Amino acid sequence: MKPVVFCDFDGTVTAQDVQHVILNHYAGDAWIPVNEAWRRFEITTEERCCRQWALVHATESDLAQLAAQVPLDPDFRDFVAFCHGQDYDLRIVSDGFDFYIRRLLEKHGLSDIPYYANHLSFQGCHIALSFSRPNPGCCTFGNCKRLLVEELRPPGGRAIYVGDGLSDRCGAEAADLVFAKGLLASYLEQRGLPFHPFRRFGDVTAALQGLERRDGPIQ
Ligand SMILES: [Mg+2]
Ligand SMILES: [Zn+2]
Numbered sequence: 001m002k003p004v005v006f007c008d009f010d011g012t013v014t015a016q017d018v019q020h021v022i023l024n025h026y027a028g029d030a031w032i033p034v035n036e037a038w039r040r041f042e043i044t045t046e047e048r049c050c051r052q053w054a055l056v057h058a059t060e061s062d063l064a065q066l067a068a069q070v071p072l073d074p075d076f077r078d079f080v081a082f083c084h085g086q087d088y089d090l091r092i093v094s095d096g097f098d099f100y101i102r103r104l105l106e107k108h109g110l111s112d113i114p115y116y117a118n119h120l121s122f123q124g125c126h127i128a129l130s131f132s133r134p135n136p137g138c139c140t141f142g143n144c145k146r147l148l149v150e151e152l153r154p155p156g157g158r159a160i161y162v163g164d165g166l167s168d169r170c171g172a173e174a175a176d177l178v179f180a181k182g183l184l185a186s187y188l189e190q191r192g193l194p195f196h197p198f199r200r201f202g203d204v205t206a207a208l209q210g211l212e213r214r215d216g217p218i219q
Pocket of ligand 1: 008009012164165
């Protein structure tokens, strides 16, 4: 049974958070206090995004063009090839939005990777949001990653998690092997939960290769 690799998108696959890039461009500083309230768990992802995206007046093609400029982690493509070579089932799990994930994966020739995200749709400059898996019993996010890990891991199979942010906390807690940086790493460290720190995907690839050399194929 090959493992499923769950991989966060913003700040993990991409070098920057795509929503932050869009909001900085279209909303000045007005989105920042809303984000701070979200980081303090005072508001949910749904409330945060509804308030922040109300500040954005742009068409889908404007936003898609801006999003397409956000660079990916320079090692991500090699990591994808490594996962395919090992027959790992790689999936992107995001509390962000499908339109920019699709666009960026297409741009980089990676559109065969399945992704799970919130949905954003445009009618001219009006933007409508919908949230995929709210799970108030677990977390304040719009796409609960714990539910995704539980839903998508094969029975008896291992779940590997790679992430950097607050919305990765419950997904990482449900996984067997975790690679973390940023706020996710601080959270796991404070709780004494085991994880492998990483800076870029090359570190994750090297660590998985090392584990396979030591223990045999990850099942
Ligand atoms: Mg992230
Ligand atoms: Zn959750």
